[in-house]
Amino acid sequence: MENETIYILAIESSCDDTAAAVLINQKVISNVVATQKIHEQYGGVVPELASRAHQQNIVPVVxxxxxxxxxxKKQLSAIAFTRGPGLMGSLLVGTSFAKSLALGLSIPLIEVNHMQAHILAHFIEDDDISKMPEFPFLAMTISGGHTQIVLVKDYFDMEILGESLDDAVGEAFDKSAKILGLRYPGGPLIDKYANEGNPLKFKFPKPKVDGLNFSFSGLKTSILYFTQKAVKENPDFVNENLNDICASIQYTIISILMDKLNKAVKQTGIKKIAIGGGVSANSGIRKALKDAEKTKGWSTFIPKFEYCTDNAAMIGIVGHLKYKQGHFSDQNITAQPRYRLSE
Structure with missing residues (x-):
């Protein structure tokens, strides 16, 4: 199996993006994502609509x-798919399709943990990526549904050191944007306006949470009360101060993340930091990590934009690594919406 050329078809359907990718060994040959625009009018992902859209998209995307x-398809070595965590209806579509295709082609089926895939995306071979993290390293996975700091000892030996006790960091960005009247998804818009604003103009409280865990619900509430009070005094407050408000929100959220990372580095003595998940596309977080390389001597690993948000290439790299170890799933496997990284 050492010199075997491994062809993996990967399928990702954990939330509202239907994605498929083909990998030959550790190289991504194709990476296709169909984004569902329908959720914008509802200000968030509607699970029932998401699963219906996956049903429409999955065949053309693959x-x-x-x-x-x-x-x-006869060249394929195996089918890798997202088993969880995610929305049950969405996961069912990808799981059922992957199982059927693997059965029809008589090839192995490989289940993938979505959060593990965000971390292992760093092992995709790419012309633009000069270095991959060496074990052990710290991974910070930041997305719409998760915020975690993970000690990565090996490909499949990971330990969660801290995680969000309530809202994920992506939710904090999106809900703050909604308070400001910005359309969904709001996180990228906050990032855009923040680049033009003063991050120290408005001060928001940072929650005090023990250890390496996070909490963002209190921050969201303070942003809501701050905005309501300011708009009562001046109805045009948000429009007049949008850049500064966004910059201040982003500055506070990044400070929370970096404080915990600093603590994790001190606790473990590990200065190799890799980020993953949709929020790692945020320019402020990328800059903070790059600055830490210079000021703290960290080695930071930041994925390409297309491997940050939900995509099938990251599912494919886990499929490749599991294939090499002979970690296959049977046809009785089911989708698992709550799927711990350590399981």
Whole structure:
């Protein structure tokens, strides 16, 4: 198996993006994502609509991934798919499709933990990526549904050191944006306006949480009360101060993340930091990590934008690594919406 060329078709359907990718060994040959625009009008992901859209998208997305890679399905070594965590209806579509295709082609089926995939995306071989993290390293996974600091000892030996006790960091960004009247998804808009604002203009409280855990619900509430009070005094307050408000919110959230990372580095003595998850596309977080390289002597690993948000390439790299170890799933496997990293 050492010199075998491994062809993996990967499927990701944990939330509202239907994605498929083809990997040959550790290289991504195609990476196709169909984004569901329908949720914008509801200000958040509607699970029922998401699962219906996955049903419509999955066949064309898989077809496109194979066609772009110029790979015939008969060449495939295995099918990798997201088992969880995520929305049950969305996961069911990807799981059912992957099981059926693997059965039809008589090839192995490989289940993947979505959060593990965000971390292992750093092991995709890419012309633009000069270095991969060496074990052990610290991973901070920051997304719409999760905020975790993980000690990564090996590909499949990971320990959660801290996580959010309530809202994830992506929720904090999106809900803050909603308070300001920005459309969904609001996180990228806060990042955009923050680049033009003064991050020290408005001060928001940082929650006091023990250890390496996070809490963002109190911050969200303080932003809500601050905005309501200011708008009562001046109805145009948000429009007149949008850049500064966004910059101040972003500054506070990044400070919370960096404080905990600093604590994790001191606690473990590990200065290799890798980030993953949709929020790692945020320019402020990327800059804070790059600054830490200079001021604290950290080695930081930041994925390409297309491997930050939900995508199938990251599912494929886990599929490749599991294939090499012979970690296959049977046809009785089911989707698991609550799927701990350590399971």
């Amino acid at each position: 077809h496109q991934a194979l066609a772009k890679a110029n790979i015939d």
